[in-house]
Amino acid sequence: MNSTLRTAVVATTAVSIALGLAACGKAGSSSSSSSSSSSTAAAGGSQVIGLLLPENTTTRYEQFDKPLFVAKVKQLAPNATVQYANAGGSAQTQAQQVQTMINAGVKVLVIDAQDSAQIKSSVAAAKAKGIKVVAYDRLAQGPVDAYVSFDNEKVGELQGQGLLAAMGSAATPSAKVVEIDGDSADPNAADFKKGFTTAVAGKVNIAYDASGLWKPDVAAQKATAAFNQLGAKNVAGVYSANDGMAAGIVTSMKNAGVKAPIGGQDAQLDAVQRIVAGTQSYTVYKAYKPEAEAAAQLAVDLLNGQSITSVATATKTSGSGDQVPSDLLTPVLLTKANIKDTVVADGLYTVAQICTADFASACTAAGLQ
The missing domain is CATH 3.40.50.2300 (Response regulator)
Structure with missing residues (x-):
């Protein structure tokens, strides 16, 4: 993976706050929460980073992307606040969440767009307020400052x-x-x-x-x-x-x-x-960890007015024609033969998590236990 992230100070505190955004009312309904290493959005001012993820039907976002991103921001910028919301599969909800974060005074928005075209006006609104925007996993349209995903x-x-x-x-x-x-x-x-x-x-x-x-x-x-x-x-x-x-x-x-x-x-x-x-x-x-940590690095660099060229070494053209500095990671084909060498070796899952009672005999046959 092409993620070389700088070492920084480990955060000492974490406080959760709520955004109070409405739920979507369908499968993968909206949820919202925030994690802070210092202060709330109202008091944190220039140290607020917003994280907006698209849905929670896919397990990765709540289980991996969010906590990995928050942990890396805490490490890199102990005084920064991460404010979080999940769109629950609704582009309209996500647009409302962007506006809420603009009103709350965030300085950087990291957005995994539920709808890459519909989010364009929200990205433009954020940029009009001087907010830096990082597209995460999906390349949002509009004046995006950086993008991190896989090839x-x-x-x-x-x-x-x-x-x-x-x-x-x-x-x-x-x-x-x-x-x-x-x-x-x-x-x-x-x-x-x-x-x-x-x-x-x-x-x-x-x-x-x-x-x-x-x-x-x-x-x-x-x-x-x-x-x-x-x-x-x-x-x-x-x-x-x-x-x-x-x-x-x-x-x-x-x-x-x-x-x-x-x-x-x-x-x-x-x-x-x-x-x-x-x-x-x-x-x-x-691998979620290098992707989330690259996004955190980009967000913190933009928050501090630093160059992002050491992370965003490629360029990707969005649907709106914008040329976006990008970090494109390398995916891996996973079969029965390399489970141990991929998700287990990286600590994503333990053998015990994979090989529950229902899969014990199959795991034995596959050489996992």
Whole structure:
């Protein structure tokens, strides 16, 4: 991974405050909270950093991205406050959260956009107030100061390679593959799709292609429709753009009697367990720690008026045509063979967390315990 972060002082205090933003009222509903290493937004002035994440259906944001980001900010800037909110899958809620943070006096906003196009006006409003903006994981449109994510076309390429490897000799130009993509409001979804289709072009037949909107239930419905249309026995492989949707699709596959490889991305714990059990073939591991810590470094550098060129060594063009200094990290294809060398070695999960009672025998067979 290309994350070389400077060592700094360890913070000594942490205080939680609430933003009090309304919930979304649906699956992945909005939640909001804040973590502070010194003072509240009202009193903290120039030392306030806002963190806005898009949804909480995908487990990574609340479980990893938020705490890792907050911890690194505390280490780098003990007097800084991190104010946090989750949009719960609603672009409208996220726009309200941006305005709340502008009113609260934040000086840097780190935004993982629920909708990269709709967030443009909010980014412009923040910039008009002199607030620096870091796009996190998804490249927001508008005058963004910096961006940190993974090489998302490479993620899609790895997904395609993983599916072809899992299909083996069944991967032929006539083999029917079901493709369930992410939400088009997320620019990463287009990158994943581009990388995937490039990797499998001419090697399999994408016989059904639909968006699962990053929602397991929607993905399951689309997959069921695909299986009914194509015939369960005619499906040779299934592409899911992430692990959350894969969970829903796997259930649809079981109900329809589809026996074919399926993969995802994000290396969610349940996906790793499915890989151990053999109901999912692969995922793509994007290490959360270097991504969150790079975002924290960029935020603190911008807060202090320092150069970001040591972190943002690349450039990415956003949907609005803006050239954004970027840090693009390297993803890894995760299969049963390298679980120990990836998520376990990095401390993301312990063997005990993966190998619960339901997966004990499969873990033994996989050499995990």
